């Protein structure tokens with residue numbers, strides 16, 4: 612409902628702009644603009660627009676002039692400053708939500724989003740999302756403040772998008788990324804595979820075919836297993852993360868994120884829906900659905916992703932807890948996690 616309303620109002624504003632803009636602007640088209648602005652030597656790094664990245668975004672459908680209304684046919688010789696349409700003119704509802712948050716005083720929309728490279732939540736990796744935050748929240752500071760209460764804070768910060776803990780959503784999903792073991796720089800954290808990396812493996816074929824063998828745009832447990840066991844892919848690992856189902860722009864500290872069981876024992880429910888995100892040529896991602904419950908098949912489904920406490924099977928939880936405790940024999944279940952938190956909070 613909400614979303615529909617949001618979309619309708621967006622398209623309405625868009626329609627209005629498309630109708631008005633041609634009257635006020637010259638005849639320069641997107642291709643003309645890109646003729647200069649996609650050439651860094653012509654306009655310089657500051658004014659460079661990456662054509663590949665821009666043309667794949669929904670913003671490209673509107674053309675340049677919709678957002679830069681004042682540009683004339685004599686540009687740039689006229690020496691006139693070019694106007695930028697405010698994000699809020701089109702993203703009204705989201706804007707008013709954001710403006711009510713404490714962050715609004717600290718960051719503008721374009722601090723986090725490059726208007727020429729926008730993507731939705733589902734097309735962005737956790738690393739790219741966290742890049743947005745790390746412009747202002749320096750990694751070492753964040754690590755320090757989170758280490759105070761979160762065991763293996765470095766692992767958590769590497770594996771989770773900040774927004775999983777700092778925005779609220781109705782549901783959370785598991786997203787798997789393909790990572791490259793041979794390109795590791797930080798121990799225990801493999802960098803995400805890029806499109807070109809995976810193309811080396813798939814050759815002529817689409818990179819999706821590395822896992823989606825039958826090409827049905829869906830990944831079955833059997834396909835996942837085949838991929839994980841294929842010695843040719845020994846350097847490719849699946850790395851899981853937990854992502855909110857939708858974005859809220861209220862970035863705040865949520866009390867229940869101190870609670871380890873929010874993730875580690877939220878039960879099979881949140882683990883049912885999962886996706887595999889393939890990188891695309893333009894630097895975004897495309898998600899493919901994975902068999903329901905695949906994440907619960909810890910031994911054969913995804914050997915590199917396991918959130919203790921989330922499986923249906925008590926014996927799997929026991930194995931997981933043993934892994935978590937690094938081999939120490941500890942009491943099992945919520946108690947252990949509670950105990951771990953308490954210990955860490957004392958510091």
Ligand code: HEC
Nearest residue numbers: 639640643644647654658675676679682686687690692693
């Ligand atoms: C002939 C090459 C050329 C074309 C075509 C061109 N631009 Fe530019 N554009 C420039 C140059 C050079 C500048 C820097 C001008 C300056 O600093 O005075 C610039 C500056 C800009 C700026 C930044 C202005 C500011 O005040 O910071 C925007 C926005 C812009 N152009 C948008 C566009 C759009 C939209 C189009 C197409 C409708 C377009 N340009 C077409 C060369 C071009």
Ligand code: HEC
Nearest residue numbers: 641644645648657658660670673674675678695696721726
């Ligand atoms: C959805 C709206 C939107 C569209 C579409 C759009 N721009 Fe922009 N553009 C902006 C905004 C907003 C800014 C100011 C960004 C900032 O303040 O950092 C901007 C800034 C610029 C700049 C200044 C350099 C920079 O990156 O900040 C140039 C040059 C530019 N745009 C050119 C273009 C060209 C050429 C196109 C089409 C190929 C285009 N824009 C399409 C919104 C848009």
Ligand code: HEC
Nearest residue numbers: 621625669677678696697698701720721724726729730731
């Ligand atoms: C002229 C109207 C217009 C302006 C101005 C505009 N947008 Fe958009 N934007 C849209 C439309 C239409 C969509 C597609 C519908 C949607 O996803 O909400 C969109 C989508 C997006 C998306 C999601 C992209 C995706 O693939 O789902 C982001 C992020 C975004 N805009 C950010 C911005 C930011 C930041 C600004 C200001 C710098 C801005 N927009 C300015 C019209 C606009």
Ligand code: HEC
Nearest residue numbers: 698702706709718719720723730731732733735740743858
């Ligand atoms: C502090 C960082 C930050 C600021 C500021 C911010 N956003 Fe976002 N926004 C995000 C993150 C993180 C996402 C998740 C996807 C992504 O990273 O692009 C997102 C996603 C979006 C989406 C896509 C929603 C979807 O359902 O896929 C839109 C549209 C959007 N933002 C618009 C805006 C607008 C408009 C503003 C300014 C009012 C704004 N954002 C300010 C961080 C920010």
Ligand code: HEC
Nearest residue numbers: 713717718722723743744746747748773774777862863864
């Ligand atoms: C343009 C700068 C900027 C960006 C980008 C940014 N922040 Fe912030 N953020 C701030 C400032 C400034 C504060 C207030 C001072 C502080 O606590 O450091 C703040 C405060 C916070 C707080 C504490 C607020 C509270 O209510 O408890 C959280 C949590 C936070 N940011 C998370 C994020 C996340 C997550 C992202 C990325 C999606 C992000 N920030 C991106 C500047 C930024």
Ligand code: HEC
Nearest residue numbers: 741744745748753756767768771772773776864865868869
């Ligand atoms: C596992 C959940 C979790 C993750 C992941 C997480 N945070 Fe936090 N964060 C918290 C909690 C809980 C607090 C409150 C901590 C406190 O009171 O000391 C917090 C506090 C903060 C604060 C305010 C305190 C301070 O350090 O100034 C900022 C800013 C912040 N986080 C930013 C981030 C950023 C940026 C990321 C991603 C790199 C991130 N967080 C990832 C749970 C998380």
Ligand code: HEC
Nearest residue numbers: 760761762763770775868870871873874916917935951952
């Ligand atoms: C927002 C979700 C979230 C929260 C909250 C959270 N974790 Fe985690 N935790 C994860 C994820 C994701 C991993 C990494 C799983 C993987 O990829 O192996 C992880 C890994 C761990 C590991 C390492 C396990 C291993 O296999 O190496 C420990 C220990 C751990 N968490 C304990 C805790 C404790 C204690 C708390 C509460 C203070 C907590 N976690 C809060 C999501 C979370």
